[in-house]
Amino acid sequence: MLTVDPGPVRGEELDWRARAACRDVEPDLFFPTPTNGAALVAAERRALSVCRVCPVLEACRTWAIAEQPHGIAGGLTEDERRRARRATTLRAGRAERPAVVPGPSARTDRAPVIAAGQTALTAGTDRGDIARALGMTRRTVDRWAAALAVPAGGGRW
Ligand code: SF4
Incomplete structure (x- = not known):
């Protein structure tokens, strides 16, 4: 069972989820309840430590940047994915200059x-x-x- 909401399944492109390191981990780990400070940092580190050894990190990161705004996913925090989305948007020519x-x-x-x-x-x-x-x-x-x-x-x- 995956710990991160996989969203709509679109066929074989999502097969990587079956090999996710987080599939047997408590889902709450990836959605820290602390909103700031050392508690948040510690919670994020725990989730990121799972992603760090995940065999499908790259595939998950691509998906997470595009489709998962919440929690830890793809080895990135919400803020990190937000920035990555901006950079990707720039690459696609859909933005002149991200803030x-x-x-x-x-x-x-x-x-x-x-x-x-x-x-x-x-x-x-x-x-x-x-x-x-x-x-x-x-x-x-x-x-x-x-x-x-x-x-x-x-x-x-
Ligand atoms: S990279 Fe992290 S969130 Fe993505 S499948 Fe692997 S362990 Fe789960």
């Missing part, structure tokens, strides 16, 4: 921004577009790509 320009406070926690950037890189988004959308330098995005082993010029590996 994801980190201010001083956002710079203290770049994990969601990095996650959004890495997700966009794996989706093949142009590095320059990612840098502009996330308020990062091209050099920073190049470093993320190097860490992910994305070929020069972006694109899938």
